[in-house]
Amino acid sequence: MPVLRRKLDPGTVHIDTDSAPRLIHFGEDFWEEDLPVGTRVIYPKPPIQGLPNPRGAIRHAINHPLGCDPLHAQLEPGMKITIALDDISLPLPPMVTPDTRQTALEVVLELLSDHGVDNIHIIIANSLHRKMTEPEMRRMVGTEIHDAFYPDRYYCHDAEDPDGMTSLGQTRHKEEVRINRRAVESDLVIYININLVPMDGGHKSVTVGLCDYESLTYHHEPQTILDSDGYMDPAKSELNHKCVRMGGLVDEHMNVFHIETVLNNRMYADQLGFFNKNEDDFTELDRLKLQATKWSTSKLPRSLKRSFFHNIPSPFELIGCYAGKTEPVHEKTLERCFDQYAVKVKGQCDILIVGVPYISPYNVNSILNPLLVQVMGPGYFFNLYRGKPLVRKGGVLILCHPCYDEFDPQFHPSYIEFFHRLLPETNDAFTLREKYEEEFANNPSYIQMYRSGNAYHGAHPFFMWYWGENGRRHVSKIIAAGAENQHVPELLGFDRAPTLAEAIADARSHMGRSAEITMLHLPPILIPDVE
Amino acid sequence: MAGAAFYDLDGTLVSTNLVHVFWFYAKNDQGILKSLARSAATIAGLPLFMAADAYSRKVFNDIFFKWYKGQSEDRLRYLAEDLYQEVIRPAVYPGAKQLLSKSRSMGLRQVVVTGALDITVQPLLRDLGIEEYVANKLEFVDNRATGRLKPPIMASATKASWIRTYSEKEGLSLNECYAYADSMSDLPMLSVVGHPTATNPDHRLRTTAQRHDWPIVSLQ
Numbered sequence: 195m196p197v198l199r200r201k202l203d204p205g206t207v208h209i210d211t212d213s214a215p216r217l218i219h220f221g222e223d224f225w226e227e228d229l230p231v232g233t234r235v236i237y238p239k240p241p242i243q244g245l246p247n248p249r250g251a252i253r254h255a256i257n258h259p260l261g262c263d264p265l266h267a268q269l270e271p272g273m274k275i276t277i278a279l280d281d282i283s284l285p286l287p288p289m290v291t292p293d294t295r296q297t298a299l300e301v302v303l304e305l306l307s308d309h310g311v312d313n314i315h316i317i318i319a320n321s322l323h324r325k326m327t328e329p330e331m332r333r334m335v336g337t338e339i340h341d342a343f344y345p346d347r348y349y350c351h352d353a354e355d356p357d358g359m360t361s362l363g364q365t366r367h368k369e370e371v372r373i374n375r376r377a378v379e380s381d382l383v384i385y386i387n388i389n390l391v392p393m394d395g396g397h398k399s400v401t402v403g404l405c406d407y408e409s410l411t412y413h414h415e416p417q418t419i420l421d422s423d424g425y426m427d428p429a430k431s432e433l434n435h436k437c438v439r440m441g442g443l444v445d446e447h448m449n450v451f452h453i454e455t456v457l458n459n460r461m462y463a464d465q466l467g468f469f470n471k472n473e474d475d476f477t478e479l480d481r482l483k484l485q486a487t488k489w490s491t492s493k494l495p496r497s498l499k500r501s502f503f504h505n506i507p508s509p510f511e512l513i514g515c516y517a518g519k520t521e522p523v524h525e526k527t528l529e530r531c532f533d534q535y536a537v538k539v540k541g542q543c544d545i546l547i548v549g550v551p552y553i554s555p556y557n558v559n560s561i562l563n564p565l566l567v568q569v570m571g572p573g574y575f576f577n578l579y580r581g582k583p584l585v586r587k588g589g590v591l592i593l594c595h596p597c598y599d600e601f602d603p604q605f606h607p608s609y610i611e612f613f614h615r616l617l618p619e620t621n622d623a624f625t626l627r628e629k630y631e632e633e634f635a636n637n638p639s640y641i642q643m644y645r646s647g648n649a650y651h652g653a654h655p656f657f658m659w660y661w662g663e664n665g666r667r668h669v670s671k672i673i674a675a676g677a678e679n680q681h682v683p684e685l686l687g688f689d690r691a692p693t694l695a696e697a698i699a700d701a702r703s704h705m706g707r708s709a710e711i712t713m714l715h716l717p718p719i720l721i722p723d724v725e
Numbered sequence: 726m727a728g729a730a731f732y733d734l735d736g737t738l739v740s741t742n743l744v745h746v747f748w749f750y751a752k753n754d755q756g757i758l759k760s761l762a763r764s765a766a767t768i769a770g771l772p773l774f775m776a777a778d779a780y781s782r783k784v785f786n787d788i789f790f791k792w793y794k795g796q797s798e799d800r801l802r803y804l805a806e807d808l809y810q811e812v813i814r815p816a817v818y819p820g821a822k823q824l825l826s827k828s829r830s831m832g833l834r835q836v837v838v839t840g841a842l843d844i845t846v847q848p849l850l851r852d853l854g855i856e857e858y859v860a861n862k863l864e865f866v867d868n869r870a871t872g873r874l875k876p877p878i879m880a881s882a883t884k885a886s887w888i889r890t891y892s893e894k895e896g897l898s899l900n901e902c903y904a905y906a907d908s909m910s911d912l913p914m915l916s917v918v919g920h921p922t923a924t925n926p927d928h929r930l931r932t933t934a935q936r937h938d939w940p941i942v943s944l945q
Contacts, residue, residue, distance in 0.1 A: 354827075356826075601938070603934075603935055603938065603940075603941060604941075607940040607941070608940075610938040611938070614938065636827070636830075636831050637903075637920065638730070638824055638827040638828040638831065638833075638903065639824075639903070639905075639920065639922040639940040639942050640940060641827050642820060642823065642824050642827070642942045642944070643940060643941075643942055645820075645823065646820050646823075646942075646943060646944070647942070647943060
C-alpha cells in the first residue's frame with residue numbers, strides 16, 4: 195500500500211485538503227492559516243532528552259578536557275583568572291533558572307576556590323551588544339554569585355574603554371586583534387558559552403565577544419557576508435574563517451579554557467507547548483490552550499503582550515558539554531548542535547514562508563524593531579541552512595510580521611537614526627558602510643549610551659543591515675505579510691501584502707502557479723539540511 | 726566641512742546651577758550679618774526662582790541676576806576659584822570627561838554655550854580643556870554689579886542663534902555639529918544642529934527627545 199506523502203517524514207508535512215490550519219508567529223501575535231494544498235511545512239526535531247545531571251556533565255567535561263590538561267591541573271594559588279560568559283543574546287528566550295552559565299560557574303568557582311585562586315573577574319562578553327542590566331546579570335548567574343562579585347568583579351565588557359583594550363598584533367592578513375585587557379593579562383581565561391546555533395562559540399567567543407569596534411570591522415562588513423555561503427555552516431562561512439584566523443592569534447597569546455554547552459530546542463513551556471507540535475496532532479487540550487492564549491493576548495495592548503511573552507522563560511535543557519582547547523571542543527559542540535537542529539530537507543523551494551516572532555538575539559526584553567525584522571528575515575531565517583539555501587535563487591521570501599515603526603530609544607538609539615535618516619537615502623550596504631559607519635561608530639552620544647547605559651553600539655545597526663545582504667541578493671522579492679504600514683516595508687526594500695493569502699497570491703504571480711511553497715515552522719530553531 | 730560639539734553647562738556637564746553659585750557668594754559675603762541676610766534671602770527666593778524658570782528662562786534671568794546688584798567685581802572674581810574648588814568641581818558629572826574626550830578625538834571643536842556667568846565658569850572650562858565658550862556677563866559700573874546682564878543674554882533662542890552665527894563665521898556645517906543640553910529651555914539649541922542629544926534631561930525635554938527620536942544620555 196502506498197504511503198501518503200504527508201506521512202513520509204515526521205519532520206515534514208505536506209498540506210492536504212483536510213490539514214489543520216498552521217500556526218504562524220506574527221510578532222507578538224500568531225496566525226492560524228490555511229495554507230495552499232501541497233505546501234511543505236518543515237518542523238524542528240523534537241527536543242533531545244536533557245542530561246539528567248547537568249552539574250555532573252560539566253564537571254566531567256572540565257576534568258576530561260579536549261586538547262589540554264584538566265582545569266584543576268592548570269590552577270595555582272594566586273593566579274589571575276578571568277571568566278567570560280556569553281551575554282543575554284543567548285539562549286532565546288532566556289532560559290529558566292538556574293541558567294546553564296550559573297551551573298557551570300558554580301562548578302568552576304568551587305574548583306578555583308579549592309585551589310586558592312581568588313583573583314577572579316567575571317566578564318560578560320557582550321562585544322558591541324548592549325550591556326546587560328543589573329537584574330538581568332543577577333538572573334544569569336544567581337543571587338549568590340552576583341552578590342559576591344558584582345559590580346567590581348562581575349561586569350560587562352566595555353569595548354570603548356580606552357584603557358581596557360589591548361592589541362595582540364595582526365594576522366597574516368593584517369587583521370588587528372584587540373581584546374579586553376583584563377582577559378589578555380590573565381594567566382587563564384575560562385570562557386563559558388551557550389551554543390544555540392552552529393554560528394555561536396568556537397573562536398568567535400573570544401575574538402568577537404571580547405573585542406572592540408576596530409577588530410570587528412574586519413569581518414562584520416558586507417564583503418565578508420557576501421563571501422559566506424550561509425552562517426550556519428562554519429566550513430563555508432568566511433565570517434567563521436576570519437574568526438578562526440584571528441582566534442589563532444588569541445591562542446598564541448592567551449591561555450583560554452573553553453567550556454561549551456549545547457542546549458536542546460525545548461523552547462516552550464507547558465502552557466505554550468502546542469507550538470512544538472504538528473497542528474494535525476493537536477489534542478483537545480492543545481486547542482483549548484491555543485484558543486485561551488489567543489483570546490487573552492487579543493485583549494492586551496502590544497506592549498503588554500510583549501512583556502507577557504518576554505517573561506516566559508524557556509525550559510531549555512543541557513544536552514552536551516565539552517571543555518578544553520577551542521577547536522577540538524567546538525568540533526564536538528557543532529556535532530551535538532546539528533544532532534538537535536539539522537533537519538533533512540529534499541530540494542529547494544520557490545516561495546518560503548516564515549513567521550517572525552517577537553524575539554531575536556538583539557531585543558531581549560525590548561522591541562523587535564524594523565531593522566531587526568530585516569535581520570531575522572533575509573538575515574537569520576534565510577541563512578538557516580546547510581548545503582543549499584532553502585529558497586532557490588530568485589525565489590520569494592514571505593515574512594509574517596506587522597512591521598510596526600517602533601524602536602526602543604534606550605537599547606537601540608542608533609537604529610532609529612539609521613532607519614529614518616540613512617535608509618531613505620540608500621539601502622546599499624557598501625555605500626552605507628563607506629559613507630556613514632564611522633560617523634555612527636564614533637558618535638560620542640551613542641558611545642556614552644553604550645558605555646554608561648544599555649544601548650547597542652552606534653555601529654550595530656550597520657552590522658544588522660549587512661547581515662541581510664546575502665538574503666536580499668539571493669531572492670527576487672521579499673513580501674511583508676500583514677505589515678500594518680507601507681513605509682517600513684518600503685524602507686527595508688520589501689513589498690507589502692495585507693494578509694498571508696494575498697502575499698502568497700503575489701508570490702505565485704511572480705513565480706508561477708506551480709511554484710513550490712515551503713513554510714519553516716519556527717521557532718524553535720531548525721537548520722534545514724538541504725539536499 | 727568640520728563640525729563642533731556645543732555643550733550647555735548647568736545640569737548638563739555639572740549638577741550645579743545658577744542658584745548654587747549665588748548661594749556660595751551669599752554665604753561668603755563680607756560680614757556675618759550680610760552673609761546671613763543674603764543666605765536667608767536666597768532661600769526665601771527659591772520658590773520664586775523655580776516658578777520663574779518654569780515659566781521662562783528669560784524671566785528667570787531678569788529676576789535672578791538682580792540679586793547680584795551691588796556685588797563688587799573684584800570680590801566675585803576673587804571667590805571664583807574657591808567656588809570652583811568647593812562647589813563646581815565636585816559637581817562635574819562622572820561621564821562628562823568621557824564624553825568630552827570621545828568628542829575631541831573625533832576632531833570636533835569643543836564649545837560651551839551657557840547661561841552661567843563667565844566669571845564663575847572659567848576655572849571649570851580651564852580644567853575641562855575647553856577654550857571656546859560663550860557665557861553671560863554681568864554689567865558692572867564702578868566695579869559694582871548693576872544686576873543686569875550684558876547682551877546678548879545667553880538663554881533659549883539666543884543660544885541657538887549664537888550657534889548659528891558662530892558656525893557660519895567659523896565655516897562649520899551645522900549638520901555635522903552636536904549639541905548637549907538638559908533642559909527644555911535649550912530646545913532651540915538642540916534643534917539647530919544635526920546631532921542633538923538630550924543630556925540628563927528634565928521630564929519635558931525627555932519626552933520631547935523621545936518624540937523626535939533624539940538620543941538621551943545620562944552622564945550621572
